[in-house]
Amino acid sequence: xxxxxxxxxxxxxxxxxxxxxxxxxxxxxxxxxxxxxxxxxxxxxxxxxxxxxxxxxxxxxxxxxxxxxxxxxxxxxxxxxxxxxxxxxxxxxxxxxxxxxxxxxxxxxxxxxxxxxxxxxxxxxxxxxxxxxxxxxxxxxxxxxxxxxxxxxxxxxxxxxxxxxxxxxxxxxxxxxxxxxxxxxxxxxxxxxxxxxxxxxxxxxxxxxxxxxxxxxxxxxxxxxxxxxxxxxxxxxxxxxxxxxxxxxxxxxxxxxxxxxxxxxxxxxxxxxxxxxxxxxxxxxxxxxxxxxxxxxxxxxxxxxxxxxxxxxxxxxxxxxxxxxxxxxxxxxxxxxxxxxxxxxxxxxxxxxxxxxxxxxxxxxxxxxxxxxxxxxxxxxxxxxxxxxxxxxxxxxxxxxxxxxxxxxxxxxxxxxxxxxxxxxxxxxxxxxxxxxxxxxxxxxxxxxxxxxxxxxxxxxxxxxxxxxxxxxxxxxxxxxxxxxxxxxxxxxxxxxxxxxxxxxxxxxxxxxxxxxxxxxxxxxxxxxxxxxxxxxxxxxxxxxxxxxxxxxxxxxxxxxxxxxxxxxxxxxxxxxxxxxxxxxxxxxxxxxxxxxxxxxxxxxxxxxxxxxxxxxxxxxxxxxxxxxxxxxxxxxxxxxxxxxxxxxxxxxxxxxxxxxxxxxxxxxxxxxxxxxxxxxxxxxxxxxxxxxxxxxxxxxxxxxxxxxxxxxxxxxxxxxxxxxxxxxxxxxxxxxxxxxxxxxxxxxxxxxxxxxxxxxxxxxxxxxxxxxxxxxxxxxxxxxxxxxxxxxxxxxxxxxxxxxxxxxxxxxxxxxxxxxxxxxxxxxx
Ligand code: 26Y
Numbered sequence: 001x002x003x004x005x006x007x008x009x010x011x012x013x014x015x016x017x018x019x020x021x022x023x024x025x026x027x028x029x030x031x032x033x034x035x036x037x038x039x040x041x042x043x044x045x046x047x048x049x050x051x052x053x054x055x056x057x058x059x060x061x062x063x064x065x066x067x068x069x070x071x072x073x074x075x076x077x078x079x080x081x082x083x084x085x086x087x088x089x090x091x092x093x094x095x096x097x098x099x100x101x102x103x104x105x106x107x108x109x110x111x112x113x114x115x116x117x118x119x120x121x122x123x124x125x126x127x128x129x130x131x132x133x134x135x136x137x138x139x140x141x142x143x144x145x146x147x148x149x150x151x152x153x154x155x156x157x158x159x160x161x162x163x164x165x166x167x168x169x170x171x172x173x174x175x176x177x178x179x180x181x182x183x184x185x186x187x188x189x190x191x192x193x194x195x196x197x198x199x200x201x202x203x204x205x206x207x208x209x210x211x212x213x214x215x216x217x218x219x220x221x222x223x224x225x226x227x228x229x230x231x232x233x234x235x236x237x238x239x240x241x242x243x244x245x246x247x248x249x250x251x252x253x254x255x256x257x258x259x260x261x262x263x264x265x266x267x268x269x270x271x272x273x274x275x276x277x278x279x280x281x282x283x284x285x286x287x288x289x290x291x292x293x294x295x296x297x298x299x300x301x302x303x304x305x306x307x308x309x310x311x312x313x314x315x316x317x318x319x320x321x322x323x324x325x326x327x328x329x330x331x332x333x334x335x336x337x338x339x340x341x342x343x344x345x346x347x348x349x350x351x352x353x354x355x356x357x358x359x360x361x362x363x364x365x366x367x368x369x370x371x372x373x374x375x376x377x378x379x380x381x382x383x384x385x386x387x388x389x390x391x392x393x394x395x396x397x398x399x400x401x402x403x404x405x406x407x408x409x410x411x412x413x414x415x416x417x418x419x420x421x422x423x424x425x426x427x428x429x430x431x432x433x434x435x436x437x438x439x440x441x442x443x444x445x446x447x448x449x450x451x452x453x454x455x456x457x458x459x460x461x462x463x464x465x466x467x468x469x470x471x472x473x474x475x476x477x478x479x480x481x482x483x484x485x486x487x488x489x490x491x492x493x494x495x496x497x498x499x500x501x502x503x504x505x506x507x508x509x510x511x512x513x514x515x516x517x518x519x520x521x522x523x524x525x526x527x528x529x530x531x532x533x534x535x536x537x538x539x540x541x542x543x544x545x546x547x548x549x550x551x552x553x554x555x556x557x558x559x560x561x562x563x564x565x566x567x568x569x570x571x572x573x574x575x576x577x578x579x580x581x582x583x584x585x586x587x588x589x590x591x592x593x594x595x596x597x598x599x600x601x602x603x604x605x606x607x608x609x610x611x612x613x614x615x616x617x618x619x620x621x622x623x624x625x626x627x628x629x630x631x632x633x634x635x636x637x638x639x640x641x642x643x644x645x646x647x648x649x650x651x652x653x654x655x656x657x658x659x660x661x662x663x664x665x666x667x668x669x670x671x672x673x674x675x676x677x678x679x680x681x682x683x684x685x686x687x688x689x690x691x692x693x694x695x696x697x698x699x700x701x702x703x704x705x706x707x708x709x710x711x712x713x714x715x716x717x718x719x720x721x722x723x724x725x726x727x728x729x730x731x732x733x734x735x736x737x738x739x740x741x742x743x744x745x746x747x748x749x750x751x752x753x754x755x756x757x758x759x760x761x762x763x764x765x766x767x768x769x770x771x772x773x774x775x776x777x778x779x780x781x782x783x784x785x786x787x788x789x790x791x792x793x794x795x796x797x798x799x800x801x802x803x804x805x806x807x808x809x810x811x812x813x814x815x816x817x818x819x820x821x822x823x824x825x826x827x828x829x830x
Contacts, residue, residue: 001083006037006090013037022094027104028164034087034101035074035167039212041081046212046220059306060132061813062290064283064320065119065313067262068137068223069111070211071637073168075102076124076482080216107637108166109143109159110225112262112595113556114472114663115352117637118443118801119313121475121663122808123223125801127215128477130817131809136286138278139169139209139225140262147595147634152611152741156598158261169209169225176207177288178231179281185372196330196373204255205229206285216477219818226285228258267599276362276370283320291327301332305345309813312437314352315360315429321347321436322377330373336380348812349437350470351430352660354447354455355560361426378432382422385435389416392462415458434459439812443472444661444682446702454706468811471685472661473804476503476797479667483641486525487671491793494518503797510794519786526672526789529645536642542630548587549779552668553651554635554643557596557603560658564606564748565761565768566590566651570629571613571732572725572769577623579725584776589628591643593635605747607631612738612745640664644671648789649775652677653768655759657702659683670796672789674778676771678764682799689795694788698771699764708760716753719762726765 013033014025025033078084088098111117119135126133145156183201187194211223230251257274258281265271287310294304312318321343328339353359368375392411417423421431434440434456442448448469452460459465481488481500491499494512499505512518530546537544553566570590573583592610596603614629632639650668652659652675659681669675669686676696677683687695700708708714720727733749736742751757779785809815 001086003086003089003093006086007093009037010034010090011094022096027100028106030096030101031074031104032165032167035105038074038077038081038083039167041083042077042212042214042220046222058132058818059309059815060134061309061311061815062286063119063123063133063135063311063313064286064317065116065135065137066279066282066316067111067113067116067313068119068123068135068225069109069116069637070120071107071117071478071641072102072105074105076478077214079477079482080214106161106164108161109145109636110137110140110262112144114661115314118472118663121473121478121801122805123213123221124215124475124478125473125805127213127221128218129215129802129805130219130820131805131815132219132221132818133805133813133815134221135213135223136282136289137223137225138259138262138282139227140259141227141256142261144262144595144636145598149607149611149631149633152608152615153744154596154604154607168211170211172208172210175289176205176229177285177292178203179206179284181277181280181370183372185376193333198373202251202254203231204251204258204281205231206281208285208289219820224286224289226259226282228255228281230255265599272363272366273370276366279316280319280323280371280374283317284323286317287320287323287327291331301328301334302338302342305342308346309348309815310346311808311813312347312349312433314350315433318349318360318429318433319371319374321432322374322381325377325381326373340384343436344438347433347437348439348441349433350441350443351433351447351451351456352443354450354660355658359455360429362429363426364422365425367427378422378427381432381435382420385419385421386416389419389462411458411462415462419458419462419464430456431459434465437465439466439468441468441470441808441812442660443470444685445469445471446657446681446684447660450657450702470804470807470811471682471799472663472666473799473801474663474666474670475801476500476670479641479644480670483667484525484529484645484671486528487522487645487793490521490525499797503800503802506797507794509790513787513790513794516783519783519790522672522786522790523782526646526648533642533646537630537632540633542632544591544630545587545589545628548589548628549648550589550591550646551649551651552591552643552647552673553653554591554593554632554640555662555664557594557606558600559602559751559759561654562759562761562764563592563594563610564752564759565653565764566592567606567610567613567629568726568729568761568765569769569772570627571616571729572723573627574613574617574620574623575725575728577626578620584626586776586779587626587628588776589630591630591632591647593632593639593643595635601747602751605744608741608744609733609738609748612741616738640667644668644673647671647673648779649673650675650677652681652683653699653764654678654680655764656680656700656705658705658759666796666799669792670799672793674775674785674788674792676768676775685798686795689798690788690791694791696771696775698767700760705760708763709758714756714760714763716757716762719765720753723766723769726762 010033011022014022017033018025018029078087091098123135141162142158143161144159146159148155148157180198180201180203184199186197206226207229208224208226213221213223232248232251258278264274266275290308294308310320312320324343325339328334328342389411421428442451452467460467495508530550534544534546553563555561557563576583596607610631614631617623617627617629644667647668650665650673652662652665656678657680661682665675665683665686675686678699679697679701687697720730733745738745752761
């Protein structure tokens, strides 16, 4: 398109949408106008019916996830359409600044952490590599809360991302389906079949919103997000009076709540009910939609797994399993065994955590009440799996050993209670997901091993399910080209463009790692990115010294991620400076960013403590020459991009064995930061890639941590006394040093000392401190530093999500890429 044509289209569009001249429009309005033009361009390929393909037999995968953390789409899609330059020129003709318009995009907060961003990166790679994988999720009216910091405390405000419209979605009321809750189930027999009837259910309408997932020169897949609406259609004005009116209002309110927020507070019974309903709402709607689409082209539901695979991203969508059985049996007339076989051939499951508190369970009573038919099915799965395990045990006892003896002998009596789906009054969702999936995967080698040897050990040992590892990955298009265009350009100028197709080609950078001119150019890029970050922080009133070393910890605030270890160490540095010690010749800035769950007291106390330390240092003329601590509020994908591009040191310091993988570690590595980390999750694979001799590894191993958990022996009181500065730092939590916030800081003190800190912060402190010193020494040797920095990027190619999704496609989904042209649609219907 010519720039003059685009400029005119844009001017017209603004006028049509907002009925005012261009000068009077806001940056957001300009963004909306531009985004709608880009969307229309996408629509061409996306919404077109594809009659040329035999649609019914094309295999496709549906990726169900409670989170899709998309980030800003406009710059990405402009790039994918090859529109970047022409847009800039067109806006220039109109005297407008493209950058200002792009900055106005509001990102939907449809995710809380790594799991949601992983889904987005995978969707990007899948579309780019032409895999037909569509997403299903929830269109939360309020996504992840907006974090404000007031007087050092986190305050949560509702996020209102939809308030001025979202240009990337299309409401498809014509594809709405009904979802039912509660009521009574009755059984009756007809023609030898058991049928189920539901009465007095509460129903809601699920309306999908479609978002195009554009790949680079690839396919356009679809993300369908469900929104709940009232089903009640008043027939007359009279009907709206009296009790009907009450019912009408109630159903409007209920629907409003259902897709209202991401992870409703589960500390109350009402909150838990809502969360469970939300999960069922989205999986039921998605599965009905999947089934309907399949049956449009095929008639044998017994073969649906040939055409359809359903992937569940952690257990939040695990109710899809009994719901699928329900649809197959109650709606499609299959018997239990047939339905079970189809289900097992259809589902696959990714586990993202071994943390007990994140392994979901639902009280039986709640499921019985809200989902009576689903409860019957879960109970039946439980009953049958217990029988199966029992038979295997008896077979072993009766010495009926044969070819399968190795398999059978591995189920011990106590394993049955450990493996059971329903036990102790709750339904264990991870067990349900495991037993019903043909493949279960962990997200890094260490994590997958822990699934096999601990969390899901009996399932693995009994060969009940197939376990594989697929290490997470990140989109290089998003996290290098989109996040750090300067670096991407430098790389392309140096080794050519091939790395964009084959990420392993980044290894060619090693050849240039010793070249002083290249090192200088590399360092200049980092410096330029720090300046950009500085300018962005300044817009929020945060001052950042861009000339020092930037050390970064950006992720959810959580005990196990150990922001506490980092900030305690920073505070001991401050104490050392006050004691007249020289700590470093290069000033350091420590950046923290991340949100704490609203009812997570310790995490919120850690945020306050970070602010206390930041302020202490800032107000000290001496210490602030060497040290700076910044907490960036309201961390989101856009902040992540800015910080990642500027980072020198990447803090990946979770207690070993507890971080399933991490993906921020990969993003910073890709952008040339050196990792300080525990030998855990994907860190382990990062260290292997760059070589342990060029890595800053510290702390207990994953096995050692697990040994502490099993045998005890952690003694924080003893450790507390071993380092005078650490001792002083911890005492300051209680002695009024940070006067106003003593109650909050007491929480931290008790966590560390009296409550036995399961995250073993004090155990790893000495080793962390020594490793920080090693980093300081390496940084001043700038030749070595930049050589190592280049090596990080050179080895980061193996963490491309292109590689990750190829592994999913081949080893889990049996999916082949689709042949065809650029930006065509993978959907048989929209
Ligand atoms: C429902 C509630 C209990 C819950 C809500 C959100 C439980 C878990 C989550 C989110 C988990 C998450 O984001 N996990 C992260 O997934 C990443 C992608 O695999 C990993 O890199 C990271 O280590 C893991 O913590």
